Amino acid sequence: MKFRIVYDRPGRLRLRAGAYAFDREYEARVHKACVGVPCVKSAVVHSANGGLLLEYEPQNGDYGASRSQILEFAKSLNPKSLPECDGETEYQLQSLDDSFKASLMGMIARRYLLRWFVPFPIRTAITVVRGLRYVARGVSTLASGKLSVDVLDGAAIGASLLQRHYESAGTVMFLLGVSGLLEDYTKARTRTALTGSLAVKVDKVWVVKDGVDTLIELKNVQVGDLVRVRSGSMIPVDGRVMEGEAFVNESTMTGESKAVMKTRGKTVFAGTVLEEGAIVVKVRAVNGNTKIQKIIELIDHSEDLKASVQSRAEHLADSIVPFSFLGFGLTLLFTQNISRAVSILMVDYSCAIKLSTPISVISALREAADMDMTVKGGKYLEEFALADTIVFDKTGTLTKAEPRLEKIIPFGGRSEDEILKIAACIEEHFPHSMARAIVKAALERGIAHEEEHADVKYIVAHGIATALDEKRAVIGSKHFVIEDEKVTVSEEDQRIIDKEAGAASVIYLGIGGELAGALCISDPPREEAAVAIRRLRESGIKNVVMITGDSKNAAERVAERLGIDTFFAQVLPEDKHRYVEQMKSEGKRVIMVGDGINDAPALAAANVSVAMSDASDIARETADVTLRRENLEDLVELRLLSQKLMERIMMNYRFIVTFNTSLLVGGFFGLLSPTTSAFLHNVSTMGICAKSMTKLKVE
């Protein structure tokens, strides 16, 4: 591609190929190719002037190398040869923003150009044709048995046209058009952000056939094929391990951050990540049939249900409609004057409400974003304010999913430090999360552990065995240490362990066939969890519920510590959403807070859902609200913000009704001329919109 360099600073390069370099349909492909260059951080592509803006990172501190790489790429770029694609989420959002701005500007320009350049009769004809569409919509809504804002809009515009007030009909239609555009834009943006990164993003996989590895497209993989997956890769299919062993991080599927050992015969799922090792997987399901895809379908379904909920603004505006018609009827009855009666319909409450509400909501969304929270739409703020029940997932939500050494129980006259020293010394060779907890605790206590043991042998999914001072030392689960390795433990010692451990998991250490000590490891609640829950209660949340797959014992301890009144323990991942649905069927309005992929259906089922900052991608995409800080108190801030937003909407509502009613009364008794009324009405509408843009200031 031929281009000119129009801007060139370290880290930022703008190239321009001219208006006819590529069509708009190629924008997504060019954008994808640009962000595919390793040093490119972000790209903006415009087909209008063939412009590419590339922000890039230096290579080993050298911007020049990156710049050369980008220029080489741009020279060889041929938009027509690029494969078709839907475009990255970032590109889709950018084009949505662009088209919104263009539509808004087009709308404003059209209005003023029509006013200045088109003769009055033609302008009137256009207004009448457009107005009749509103009237037709109002009539069809009325015919379907609903008395909504559409009917009032139709009646008001129809009445304006009948009275030959074309200018005011035009203004009402223009304002309605702007609010409709705002609404469509926020909806489309929300949906795009949601569907962004749900799919498994693997294009090609290694298939093993007759002992030879071949790289083929994922879409060509068949059920029964053998797929090889190596360290650091995402597993692209559901299937069974046929060869090898590996640690697989299933946090996207289960929410648990601990990597799980997968050996021959075990099942693996698409979307999970292979951390260490290599396996060959026999494909059981591909593409549309994988478990991750099923969860996505479930979410899609729930999203559709959510989209049918009427927005707050429409609901409020709709509730006024019958009163407007009642006023019209009464005026007609008492005055017998049709034009005075029609003037009642002309008092346009809905326009101000429909404009000020989305503006208030967007302003609150921006305020939430300033507080590092992403809320995907106004209705979620509304639900957040109205909710009376909050449901927490335990691991990763109320806790950090970072196991910590809670307690050391030494036996045989050894000290705690001695046990920790030996355990850390052995465990440091195998950095799984439990081992990390022990090694970290040793570091924190300043315990240096020199290598005193001989060969270390890892026994898959059980523990570690080694020789220490010529004695066999074993560390691991109870099953491994006591049953497999036959380490003796007296009933008294076992009783002490059971009593001391409480809800924690216990790692046993045996030396020379005798129990040397036990290490209790737990996943403690987040520091701020108790305070956050108390403040949520103060803000009007009546029920605080915890759902977990953990044992009843562990759940009970956490619930007690945090002041949670209801908990459901040992819940299967796929059953979580049933509990949420049950609460909803009891008439509760539910906020669900979670982090794992197994929480996704429950998140989608709730009235409003929140994903934690370190949640899995799918949970973040499903949730209506995502936190970007690791702080549960943000939930309280959001609750206060959403409640203030509702207060503002209600205040606006009251003001609009009072002010416009007084205008109406003034007009009715002839105290205000129609022109003054129209002026005051428009100024008040603009004023209320301007006020709605100010911050809600949550302290």
Added chain:
Amino acid sequence: MSMFKNEKFWLVVAGAVGSAVAKKVLKAKKTRELAVQGLAHGMKFTADAKAAFQDMKDEAADICNDAKAEAGIK
């Protein structure tokens, strides 16, 4: 003969002749060529205007970026 003195009659005739001529003109090859050329010019003008507008926006964004860099914001 009074028919020829009737103004409305001549209006009808003028209307009929006018529409016949208009039909001929509209169907003429030259008219079509002119219309196509006019449209093409219009489309090219729109594309050029969009490009020029995008160029201006880009340049403004670059100036803004430089100003931010100078102020140490970026």
